[in-house]
Amino acid sequence: MELNENQVYQILAKVESINTGVHFCNTTILTTEGEHINLKLDFDQLPFLAMGKVYQFEAKAIIKLDDELILKCLSIEPAEKVLSDEELQNILDRFYVYAPIPMLDIKKGIEKHLNKIQNKTLLDVTKRIYQDNERAFYLHPAATKFHHAYVGGLSYHTLTMLKLIEPFVQVYPYLNKDLLIAGTILHDMSKINEISGVDGEYTKEGLLIGHLVMQTVDIDRVARELKVEHEEEILLLKHMIISHHGQFNFGSPKKPQTAEALLLWFIDTIDSKFTVLGEALEETKEGTFTNLLSVMDKMRFYKGNIKK
Amino acid sequence: MELNENQVYQILAKVESINTGVHFCNTTILTTEGEHINLKLDFDQLPFLAMGKVYQFEAKAIIKLDDELILKCLSIEPAEKVLSDEELQNILDRFYVYAPIPMLDIKKGIEKHLNKIQNKTLLDVTKRIYQDNERAFYLHPAATKFHHAYVGGLSYHTLTMLKLIEPFVQVYPYLNKDLLIAGTILHDMSKINEISGVDGEYTKEGLLIGHLVMQTVDIDRVARELKVEHEEEILLLKHMIISHHGQFNFGSPKKPQTAEALLLWFIDTIDSKFTVLGEALEETKEGTFTNLLSVMDKMRFYKGNIKK
Amino acid sequence: MELNENQVYQILAKVESINTGVHFCNTTILTTEGEHINLKLDFDQLPFLAMGKVYQFEAKAIIKLDDELILKCLSIEPAEKVLSDEELQNILDRFYVYAPIPMLDIKKGIEKHLNKIQNKTLLDVTKRIYQDNERAFYLHPAATKFHHAYVGGLSYHTLTMLKLIEPFVQVYPYLNKDLLIAGTILHDMSKINEISGVDGEYTKEGLLIGHLVMQTVDIDRVARELKVEHEEEILLLKHMIISHHGQFNFGSPKKPQTAEALLLWFIDTIDSKFTVLGEALEETKEGTFTNLLSVMDKMRFYKGNIKK
Amino acid sequence: MELNENQVYQILAKVESINTGVHFCNTTILTTEGEHINLKLDFDQLPFLAMGKVYQFEAKAIIKLDDELILKCLSIEPAEKVLSDEELQNILDRFYVYAPIPMLDIKKGIEKHLNKIQNKTLLDVTKRIYQDNERAFYLHPAATKFHHAYVGGLSYHTLTMLKLIEPFVQVYPYLNKDLLIAGTILHDMSKINEISGVDGEYTKEGLLIGHLVMQTVDIDRVARELKVEHEEEILLLKHMIISHHGQFNFGSPKKPQTAEALLLWFIDTIDSKFTVLGEALEETKEGTFTNLLSVMDKMRFYKGNIKK
């Protein structure tokens, strides 16, 4: 990129490295054109920057003491705040390993299921929480390791689970489909605040409270705003959320005690296991075993050698 | 029923009670017309009779010492050996609590799935074993207690599981559908010899060997007859059978190590739980809890009180 | 009690039995003078009445068809809503087995500790929740069985725990006393809504959500009202609440991860055990063993036979 | 070894290394005289060769392009197929760490016990399976690690267990000696196919089915050939085999439910532990502890310092 003195540039780029110097903070950013650029930040801009994330930078070319042109950062905006869905998907394709389906397709799928909810209380609460978290939801991994540990993993995992609901409702018609859709969309939503981003670590709230209780608290908050906090739907939804790890050992303070809560646990478990397994088998020769898979009870799985 | 001396009668009836007298064995049988009849048996006919089962009796009216006409049994045939499918279904409707769907519908459903198997080895082995056990398969309960403990429970449970295969293959296309169908049809087939009938007890073979190993042995026997005992399909099928209880604690000598074996465990577990749960919820008022359900980890489940 | 036609009476009494007749509901109530009185209720008054609870009844003497004077209920108010603390304590002494110390002493003790909290956020939140639940707090048992299963057990248990805080802060000065007081006062507060009263059963919210999560939700609600929901104190307090059962097995979704949370678990456990143990030893002869104590791991304890 | 053009040599040797060249496969073999020789193989001979095993090679000395004499392999036979017992024992002494007793002594010992079986069904089935596996049985280790992990370990372990049967039958005369001998000889026989040789790995059949079920299937096969598959002896023998790991956790689908099955588990466990312990104590100074022994629950054992 050629710099002209005092010119201001808009640069969409991913943060590659951050080093603190004496007067400035030196960061290397990677532009959508694939160019590595050195950008100077003031120290008080540092808290707004995270490694590996994409931002819309506004920067100005100025002259340093020794006559050199440098690029000084004026403002920073997270990409997901300033871009449209289509622009965002472009960014994801360029900079990240994204889920197996493009973001726009995941989004279309999830919203299709969301809009199938007929129970008004469930629809209102679920939609409100979904909208509050919409952008982050499509950028977040489903876990820091184990399963769906890539950008978009959280929403991709949610979509696959949604696909399994209909067949179960067909076979066991006493199941309440609205509850299942609402519970599935919300079950891991608070992972957005439990884990701090793509290469993220657990947050202190994540470690001390956990996404099960965080989400339950959030459902209560929204239900109060909508004045439905005492309705049966809210009780059933909260129960699904806190029980969806199925067992005390995995951090559920209550075990599933409704049919819908039980099924949510099963399809969550199944999707996390079968997605990992599918990825591992893809890299395994027929007639041999995969590596040890930690999410699969530390076992190795065999890829059969027969015609389909 | 009016008796005429020396006349021979064909009676289709269920055994209601068996009492041993001095000269004969006195049994009470219930005919398809709903009549209770006293039938005399010789002691050496006793081993062919089981309480609660339906037989085709041939009997003759003869005169006892004190001038009374009695009905003497000439021969005994189990109903399932002499009746057509349609006649058998009639019997089931009349005498038993049968599975929620009629036997003929279950049978049609299962055979439809069986015939979808495209892999020749799997088709041949599965069909052969299915045919060897066909009648008993549709009359057997799925367990002595816990789940599907009614006549026809075994086949009904199998059919429901078969219905869940397709959706999973849609969502996780790397799964081998032929293996899943074959494994599902065969997974509990040896319960026929593990448990001795409707109100049955475990057999000694059932207690000392168990239906997982019994079925594996039987697959090997049939595979040898068909000269396919060294083919990969047989190894994969045997593995599905011995691992379908999922964990050592539940009597599987190996944990599931193929994707298909893992799914078989899941859908077996899910169907046994959701069937029990559905039956319990049916008898439960909205807004209250079921009784303790032993197959559900001794828990009580809540039936929500919201509009569907 | 002598009845005069059309006179209206104010009666403070405990509900002893409830029977539904054709036109009315017949209840027997026990007055503070020890008299059993028959009171007629309309069916729509029934939901406001619970067996074993004390109410302020307003009733009128009227004449029935057959010329008999009957007492017809006009209004019902729970005793704790209309009585002063002193009047309430009188009622408790007369009608119930109360905790080993009088209610007023427990209340004085607890409020003394509450007012020692110096951290403003913790003080405000704790006080607000305390005041919202004040009356019920002093009337509730600590559990339906196991420990402190008498009227006032909840507040008595809380007070004893508060007494143990100071010594621990002396020995381990890094502990935060304000957090310990706040956490102790709030830790079981939601049992008021988890268990429905003296001879009570678990409520559906109690069974599906549980007092740990219910209380965490309530802290969040109050913190939002006070606009302190993002302060560190709230995070630490919530963590103490959800982790105070110490282990996953006992329904804590997170294990204690702060010093104060860890101590809360210890003193909660210790007080529930040593109170039960003290009661059991009181009824045991020296040199012999108590009965099996279910809260003590189903063990029997030995009462030594030595001079103190 | 001196080579003469076009002469054919018979060489008994162990494979030391295998390298694939452009035209040939170059292997180094170690002869019984201790000479290292380079032998050329065609690529299609490779599947018949395993590292560390001993073969009877037929080879011919031929001239390469550059006038050098090379040794070209004509045929390969596993040593155990072409040698007598005495010749084989010679080979074992020369090339391997063998069990503490010579192969011929182990064999004599095992066959002495085998021939003591008086029950015809048990004798026939056991002898047939023994003969089917005879050579491999004396060459196999008992495990890939843990215990008896040397050539001949499987048969040596079996012999020691056989020695413990008689004393137990003396002390508990209700035990059936024939069953104990048969079960002991067969209990680990399928390890021959579960583990692929001396330095071997688990086979896929070993991992997916396991030697307990593999052996049960094989007993059924032989019993069918001998037309005794429905005799009680076969049921009891199968039960001993599948239950000999004693507990679900160790891969037994059924726990021992006959006296003989229970004892088989005990003497199998005892011999595997006391053999490892004896080897470890041999290398330990009196008055000190052994290393951590993984087969002994990861514990260290103390070697006492007292006169015997």
Add this chain to the structure above:
Amino acid sequence: MELNENQVYQILAKVESINTGVHFCNTTILTTEGEHINLKLDFDQLPFLAMGKVYQFEAKAIIKLDDELILKCLSIEPAEKVLSDEELQNILDRFYVYAPIPMLDIKKGIEKHLNKIQNKTLLDVTKRIYQDNERAFYLHPAATKFHHAYVGGLSYHTLTMLKLIEPFVQVYPYLNKDLLIAGTILHDMSKINEISGVDGEYTKEGLLIGHLVMQTVDIDRVARELKVEHEEEILLLKHMIISHHGQFNFGSPKKPQTAEALLLWFIDTIDSKFTVLGEALEETKEGTFTNLLSVMDKMRFYKGNIKK
């Protein structure tokens, strides 16, 4: 028995019932001749008497107020204190269900093994403790329920275990036979004080300390008296005693860490199981299962139906 006024009688009898009257304690005793006799005791004689035990009574026939002759007890001596071995064995045969072998044979067997100990320290300590407990040792059951729960069970169990030592020393020659004999004879000796006699209950020392630690303390006491408390033999012997329950769960504060301690655990476990199993199979028809056996993991065992 005919009574003469003022005559004194020596009566060997078992206590059948004890009732406290106003002036005396009325007991019914059963004489060796099979006669039931009423015997009056003073209240201060009561502590020396236990239900079901045999005593040498001295009694005098005296006249009561109403002219009736009654038998007044003068002195009480436990039978085992005043009788020779032969006389005692007579008593046991007459009054109790004794172990399967007569007391004198058990005693001869145990002393034969005891005298085989060659290590002087082990011999001295074991003999001293044996002699301190000799009589009680042959009269005690091995447990209050579970296994060997009859008079003499303790010594019978010990003898059977001693018989298993020699074969194990033959097969694993590194085992120290002296240690094994000493440890076996002493391992349960303190049960004499842990359980209070034939129909006995656990003593308070038994419940609070347990026979493992009680015996260790006693070995230390005797070793001090013999001035060998610091010798290696004592350490090894103590370790065998405290570790002979094998696992923490069964009350061993240390797991076996010497070869001899490990074997002691095995033969103790084996003998308690195979003795119970033998007794249960004796009462079971061939081809059927025993009842649930609590010492066998609450399992039922199958009695095979084959020729021996």
Add this chain to the structure above:
Amino acid sequence: MELNENQVYQILAKVESINTGVHFCNTTILTTEGEHINLKLDFDQLPFLAMGKVYQFEAKAIIKLDDELILKCLSIEPAEKVLSDEELQNILDRFYVYAPIPMLDIKKGIEKHLNKIQNKTLLDVTKRIYQDNERAFYLHPAATKFHHAYVGGLSYHTLTMLKLIEPFVQVYPYLNKDLLIAGTILHDMSKINEISGVDGEYTKEGLLIGHLVMQTVDIDRVARELKVEHEEEILLLKHMIISHHGQFNFGSPKKPQTAEALLLWFIDTIDSKFTVLGEALEETKEGTFTNLLSVMDKMRFYKGNIKK
């Protein structure tokens, strides 16, 4: 230090290194003045010396063959045998990381509690054992790793526990204070012989018997010397010692079955955890987590960021 031929020196010093030469053993010692000195020992003096310990050496300066003055050791005495309390404390300050409070303060604290025991039997036994171990008690760590792993850790841990007794006796007045003091002082006393000193290893007695049983044996020994071995106090005290690890899994052969034994377990657990936690939090920044703490269930703890 300047050496004069044939002069004899008294040197108080810590052993820094030990090397065996041809004629002598060369050790480096560190004097209280901070000087490193080479000291020659005869080989037979070696067993009296341990790395890291402080001794009073008597040494003489003599001339070696090559005219060099060397320092030859004449005698060795452990510092704790020859120094007064005040001198010893000086040594500790100079050479070791000691507990957070000086030895003399710990000692004063412990003896103050000891002398509060009013029950004569408990006082006599506790005092005798205390005096037998007095010096070592103040020099020993409480564990080889985990908690209180510094010189004096054992006595410091004991003192803190003693401080917690009084508050508990206040709150639960049925607790016997004398028993609690005696049990607390003695509970870990045998660690002195279980672990061999500062940087010590477990002794063979420690590994094979353990400090719980060792201490119980020692209480019995002293009780016999004082002729109180059959008194109830001794039984209660022994029970507290063997049960103070609370659970079988942690090596207690009996679980606590008296109120005092139960409390001892709690305050032992609490002090080991809260001491470790306090040390870890001291090194942790506010608002962050500690490292994994192995004694705290391998968890990380959060240090809150709020005003106290």
